[in-house]
Amino acid sequence: MQYRDHYLNKVNKTLTDKKIKVSGWVNRVRDHGNLLFIDLRDSTSLLQCVVDNNSKIFDNLSKLKNEDVITLEGIISDRTIETINKNLDTGEVELKIENFEYLSKCLRALPLEVNSDKDYGEEVRLKYRYLDLRRPKIAKNIILRSKLIDFVRSFMKQEGFMELATPILTAPSPEGARDYLVPSRIHKGSFYALPQAPQQFKQLFMASGIDRYFQIAPCFRDEDSRADRSPGEFYQIDMEMSFATQDQVLEIISNLLFKTFDKFKLEGKKTNTLPFQTFSFNESLIEFGCDKPDLRNPLRLKNVTEHFKNSGLKIFQDLINNQGAIVNCIQAKGSQGKPRSFFDNLNKWAIDEGKKGLGYINFENNEAKGPLAKNFNPEALKSMIEEFGFNQEDGLLFVCDQPLASYDFSSKVIQKLGIDLDLLNKNEYQFCWIIDYPMYEKNSVTGEIDFSHNPFSMPQGGMDALLNKDPLDVLAYQYDIVCNGIELSSGAIRNHQPEVMLKAFQIAGYKEEDIKSKFSALYEAFHYGVPPHGGCAPGLDRILMLLTDNENIREVIAFPFNQKAQDLMMNAPVLVDEKNLKELGLKMIIEKP
Numbered sequence: 001m002q003y004r005d006h007y008l009n010k011v012n013k014t015l016t017d018k019k020i021k022v023s024g025w026v027n028r029v030r031d032h033g034n035l036l037f038i039d040l041r042d043s044t045s046l047l048q049c050v051v052d053n054n055s056k057i058f059d060n061l062s063k064l065k066n067e068d069v070i071t072l073e074g075i076i077s078d079r080t081i082e083t084i085n086k087n088l089d090t091g092e093v094e095l096k097i098e099n100f101e102y103l104s105k106c107l108r109a110l111p112l113e114v115n116s117d118k119d120y121g122e123e124v125r126l127k128y129r130y131l132d133l134r135r136p137k138i139a140k141n142i143i144l145r146s147k148l149i150d151f152v153r154s155f156m157k158q159e160g161f162m163e164l165a166t167p168i169l170t171a172p173s174p175e176g177a178r179d180y181l182v183p184s185r186i187h188k189g190s191f192y193a194l195p196q197a198p199q200q201f202k203q204l205f206m207a208s209g210i211d212r213y214f215q216i217a218p219c220f221r222d223e224d225s226r227a228d229r230s231p232g233e234f235y236q237i238d239m240e241m242s243f244a245t246q247d248q249v250l251e252i253i254s255n256l257l258f259k260t261f262d263k264f265k266l267e268g269k270k271t272n273t274l275p276f277q278t279f280s281f282n283e284s285l286i287e288f289g290c291d292k293p294d295l296r297n298p299l300r301l302k303n304v305t306e307h308f309k310n311s312g313l314k315i316f317q318d319l320i321n322n323q324g325a326i327v328n329c330i331q332a333k334g335s336q337g338k339p340r341s342f343f344d345n346l347n348k349w350a351i352d353e354g355k356k357g358l359g360y361i362n363f364e365n366n367e368a369k370g371p372l373a374k375n376f377n378p379e380a381l382k383s384m385i386e387e388f389g390f391n392q393e394d395g396l397l398f399v400c401d402q403p404l405a406s407y408d409f410s411s412k413v414i415q416k417l418g419i420d421l422d423l424l425n426k427n428e429y430q431f432c433w434i435i436d437y438p439m440y441e442k443n444s445v446t447g448e449i450d451f452s453h454n455p456f457s458m459p460q461g462g463m464d465a466l467l468n469k470d471p472l473d474v475l476a477y478q479y480d481i482v483c484n485g486i487e488l489s490s491g492a493i494r495n496h497q498p499e500v501m502l503k504a505f506q507i508a509g510y511k512e513e514d515i516k517s518k519f520s521a522l523y524e525a526f527h528y529g530v531p532p533h534g535g536c537a538p539g540l541d542r543i544l545m546l547l548t549d550n551e552n553i554r555e556v557i558a559f560p561f562n563q564k565a566q567d568l569m570m571n572a573p574v575l576v577d578e579k580n581l582k583e584l585g586l587k588m589i590i591e592k593p
Contacts, residue, residue: 003071003103009044009089015076016093022047023071023103025134026064027115036061038097039115040072043139047090049074051097061097067106067114067134073099122554127568129559141548141556148264148544149216152237155256161212161239166201168194168218171518178222180232188585194220197537199456200522202240203494206533207525214239216540222565228486228542230553231565236489237543240535246477246493249534250278250433253481253489257538261429264547271429276481280436289328289411291437294485295430297418301410304329307384308400312377316359316400327400328410329388334421336393338362343370343395349416355409359398366392415485429483429546436460437478440471440507451508453478456522457492458532459504466503481538483546491536498526 003023006015011022024042031037036058038049049072051061064070074097085091111127112120114134125132132138153163172179172193179193195201197219205213217238225231237256241249254276261271277295284291287300305326308316319325335342343360350358361373361381368381390396397417399410418424439459441452449471457476459465465474477493495501501523505515515523544556554560561567581588 004042007044008040008042008047011045011047011076011090011093011095013078013092016078017075019073019075019098020095021071021073022095024069025114026066026068026070026106028066029062029064031062038064038072040070040095041115041134045089047088047095048079048085049095049097055097057097057100061100065106067110067131068102069104071101071103072097122562123568126554126560126562129569133558138555141544141550142558144264144548145540145544145556145558148260148547149540151260151263152216152256155259156214156237156239159212159252161214161241162210163215164205164210164213165215166195166198166217170195170201173197173199173518180220180222183584183586185584196221197236198238200519202238202535203456203496203522203533204525206240206242206494206496207522207528207530211243212239212241217537225561225563225565227552228545230541230557230560231563232561234553234557235540236537237540238535238537240533242531242533244493244532244534246435246479246534249491249493249536250479251275253491253536253538254431254433257431257481257483257488257543260543261547265429266547266549269427269429272431276431276433278433278435281434281438282436284434285407289407289409289414291434291480292482292485292487293432293434294415294418294424295432296424296426296428296484297414298333298423299330299414299417301407301414302329302331302388303327304384304388304398307380307387308398310377311380313372313375319400324402325400326403326406327398328406329384329390330397330399330410330413330417331390332395332397332417332421334423335362335395335417338395340370343397346397346413346416350409350413353409353412355401358413359400360395361398362395363392368392372398431481431483434480434482435478436475437480438472439474439476439478439504442472449508452476454490454492455505455508456494456501458495458534459500462497463500463503466500466507471507477534479536481536486542486546488542489536489538491534493532493534496526496530496532498523501526 005020006022008022008024011020022040024040027039027041027046029036029038034053036051038061040047040049051058072095074095076093077096079092079094110131112124112131114131117137133142169182169192173196177196179196182192182194184190184192198217202213215238217236218233219236220233223229223231254274258271258274265271281291284293286303289301303326305320308327309320311317316327340362343362346360347358359372361368361370363369373381385392397413399406399413401409437453439452439457440449443450453476457478460475460477479491480487481489495504502512502515541553541556545553548556550556559569566572
């Protein structure tokens with residue numbers, strides 16, 4: 001080959017005394033006076049290369065700078081025992097340089113050092129992402145991404161799934177986020193949307209007779225940034241299968257995730273065994289306060305409302321008896337011996353979170369202490385401790401609020417205590433399924449009935465449930481897979497019967513003409529015989545975030561947006577000129593502040 005005989009990770013003792021050619025970037029130059037060491041880097045590894053000052057090319061090599069791209073020729077020789085580097089594939093050998101050639105020079109001062117793990121901040125890293133991607137830590141993540149996708153493809157094809165692509169330009173859909181809109185030049189005034197998910201298309205594949213479909217699907221949502229959510233685009237392992245029950249979908253995805261994490265997990269990590277634990281939505285809410293439980297955390301909720309009704313604590317009693325509040329209790333395992341200030345600080349934290357406070361009881365020598373204990377009816381307190389098996393060493397924390405608000409904040413208390421008391425086993429991946437989601441919920445602003453999760457789900461009980469049950473009591477064949485408190489995917493068994501679909505949407509305030517307009521293809525297809533079907537779509541980026549132990553999803557995406565949904569490298573988004581707007585039939589209106 002013109003530029004190399006071997007990738008660097010293949011250079012080892014089998015090549016000793018052989019002349020080879022290698023190419024890559026100058027990672028570092030070390031001048032020892034009579035010897036010059038050059039660490040050469042390619043996409044696979046690092047190789048130590050050396051030349052002495054008797055060589056005619058010594059002076060030219062001494063002028064090399066970091067990130068120059070060069071080709072080196074020379075003889076492979078064994079390193080001495082004391083200089084072997086066991087951390088490198090090439091650590092037992094080095095290249096004695098005989099010739100070299102510049103392929104490209106680094107002409108500017110580097111805005112970030114490639115051979116360093118120094119944190120340069122997101123603005124610099126994303127603006128010069130092509131340099132950031134040369135750094136071993138981030139490069140390793142992107143290489144893992146490729147390997148994981150190959151593994152997923154192999155698994156899905158072995159399970160009989162066909163890899164198919166779905167359109168990128170499509171119609172808007174009610175996925176729950178804002179669409180990215182694309183104006184049409186031909187049909188002025190009309191817009192395409194980038195797909196929030198391939199939801200309707202994959203169901204139409206099932207209507208087309210495709211039995212099992214999957215793709216590594218790009219999805220686009222105009223959402224605000226979070227640590228586990230990238231604004232703009234993300235990728236999911238999208239799948240759908242015909243003639244499928246909920247249990248079959250859960251089994252396929254469980255096996256995929258278990259095998260994926262088992263293969264690619266970091267050294268020392270463990271994955272909980274199959275089958276993964278399953279909780280109904282209601283069970284998860286009652287036990288964890290949320291539908292994204294972190295099973296590594298041993299803390300659980302206990303509903304102690306009955307014991308507070310006659311506790312003598314007037315504020316609590318009034319909230320319970322007059323406003324329908326409930327009281328959730330968390331025993332803070334591992335808090336024994338903590339000073340009162342530990343609990344006072346938790347109370348201050350709760351106030352910072354917008355709450356009125358966080359009630360607590362701590363124990364000293366098996367005696368209840370603190371403001372609540374002082375005024376708590378002794379018999380009611382004793383009864384509560386005995387009923388729930390609370391020990392009298394770890395403190396008790398109480399959240400009194402309206403049911404949903406109490407559960408929501410209680411889940412945050414569990415999360416905080418898990419961190420503050422170091423209760424999480426960070427070497428575990430703990431998966432669980434959440435099933436039996438409510439089909440509908442009441443809109444907190446309008447008071448109207450809305451879909452709670454996925455509008456295309458099959459209600460449990462079908463048409464009979466829709467006709468005869470309170471909408472808020474109807475459950476759906478919907479499910480989420482959660483790992484370490486992070487939702488990896490939502491899925492559902494789909495509603496494939498047009499009359500059931502029509503009724504389900506009518507309950508949520510849609511008219512038949514709305515359905516025919518917004519979901520015309522799907523609604524029409526259901527009139528021509530469609531098999532029962534369901535699917536799921538685990539988030540590829542979130543899986544990688546967990547596998548690499550990163551808390552920020554941008555660390556596993558090659559070219560992500562920043563937190564403001566900007567591409568700093570490509571300077572997107574951009575203003576377009578009037579000519580482009582005119583072609584699209586658009587006019588810019590700048591609102592005055």
